[in-house]
Amino acid sequence: xxxxxxxxxxxxxxxxxxxxxxxxxxxxxxxxxxxxxxxxxxxxxxxxxxxxxxxxxxxxxxxxxxxxxxxxxxxxxxxxxxxxxxxxxxxxxxxxxxxxxxxxxxxxxxxxxxxxxx
Amino acid sequence: xxxxxxxxxxxxxxxxxxxxxxxxxxxxxxxxxxxxxxxxxxxxxxxxxxxxxxxxxxxxxxxxxxxxxxxxxxxxxxxxxxxxxxxxxxxxxxxxxxxxxxxxxxxxxxxxxxxxxxxxxxxxxxxxxxxxxxxxxxxxxxxxxxxxxxxxxxxxxxxxxxxxxxxxxxxxxxxxxxxxxxxxxxxxxxxxxxxxxxxxxxxxxxxxxxxxxxxxxxxxxxxxxxxxxxxxxxxx
Numbered sequence: 525x526x527x528x529x530x531x532x533x534x535x536x537x538x539x540x541x542x543x544x545x546x547x548x549x550x551x552x553x554x555x556x557x558x559x560x561x562x563x564x565x566x567x568x569x570x571x572x573x574x575x576x577x578x579x580x581x582x583x584x585x586x587x588x589x590x591x592x593x594x595x596x597x598x599x600x601x602x603x604x605x606x607x608x609x610x611x612x613x614x615x616x617x618x619x620x621x622x623x624x625x626x627x628x629x630x631x632x633x634x635x636x637x638x639x640x641x642x
Numbered sequence: 643x644x645x646x647x648x649x650x651x652x653x654x655x656x657x658x659x660x661x662x663x664x665x666x667x668x669x670x671x672x673x674x675x676x677x678x679x680x681x682x683x684x685x686x687x688x689x690x691x692x693x694x695x696x697x698x699x700x701x702x703x704x705x706x707x708x709x710x711x712x713x714x715x716x717x718x719x720x721x722x723x724x725x726x727x728x729x730x731x732x733x734x735x736x737x738x739x740x741x742x743x744x745x746x747x748x749x750x751x752x753x754x755x756x757x758x759x760x761x762x763x764x765x766x767x768x769x770x771x772x773x774x775x776x777x778x779x780x781x782x783x784x785x786x787x788x789x790x791x792x793x794x795x796x797x798x799x800x801x802x803x804x805x806x807x808x809x810x811x812x813x814x815x816x817x818x819x820x821x822x823x824x825x826x827x828x829x830x831x832x833x834x835x836x837x838x839x840x841x842x843x844x845x846x847x848x849x850x851x852x853x854x855x856x857x858x859x860x861x862x863x864x865x866x867x868x869x870x871x872x873x874x875x876x877x878x
Contacts, residue, residue, distance in 0.1 A: 546823065607834045607837055607838070610831055610834040611834040615786055625823070625824040627831050
């Protein structure tokens with residue numbers, strides 16, 4: 525049986541971060557999920573990360589050049605923890621011995637509006 | 643205005659790529675830093691760099707002195723003072739930290755905590771830094787490139803510096819220390835990382851202002867007769 529949807533006052537307020545990812549080897553959406561969770565747990569700890577309500581909503585492959593592959597993604601987090609998630613993602617440095625750089629290029633309240641940063 | 647006074651400079655093409663990326667991420671002004679051996683060579687392609695980056699981003703050069711010899715540091719600072727818009731010295735050694743904060747010709751003491759188990763500053767050095775207007779630089783790249791216990795220790799060193807900064811109010815500068823486009827982040831991300839280490843919005847804004855002031859005051863350095871006394875052109 526499916527749970528009944530919560531009334532709006534009891535729902536969590538989300539924010540959607542548009543993230544740009546540069547990495548020296550190709551990745552998939554599943555890899556990105558691991559990267560995001562690892563980055564948050566490593567910098568903020570397990571107890572804090574539990575508050576973030578993290579979810580990778582969308583994943584886009586962008587261009588690639590000789591130095592790196594470029595991807596963009598929309599990552600969901602809870603409204604009051606945007607700064608914490610941002611800083612954790614910014615400090616991701618390596619994944620499977622490949623250099624990685626993640627930076628938040630946009631922040632919005634809906635997925636639709638966050639797509640304008642893609 | 644978002645100022646970054648320590649982006650590692652290299653060849654002309656790399657500098658152009660880095661500067662374009664930085665402008666895309668919201669930086670207004672970056673300084674390419676070169677050590678004492680490469681600085682002269684870098685000056686040769688400064689004009690080409692200027693032509694390429696004219697409308698994109700403002701840039702300049704920082705001389706980053708790396709030496710453990712105090713006399714050499716003094717000599718280099720005197721030699722390059724008029725050629726460079728910003729002189730920073732990489733700290734870490736206690737004698738170097740002390741010599742730098744006592745030298746009015748040096749603008750920045752870069753990373754006083756480097757390879758140390760403490761912040762590299764105490765109340766005596768903090769007072770000297772205020773007196774001689776030497777800024778202390780903390781570098782984003784040191785958090786980025788480290789992990790686990792070492793990263794915690796670096797952040798702990800930052801916090802020690804912030805404690806002294808709040809009491810003595812010496813100039814504090816935040817920089818990326820980026821070596822490649824992998825080390826660059828948006829200005830918002832940069833700010834949120836430093837917020838997590840314990841600075842507040844006002845202090846971060848002040849640090850960008852400090853960087854701007856260093857660049858401004860060095861433009862007028864030849865008119866500076868003494869500290870607080872400046873030669874002005876009478877236009878009336």
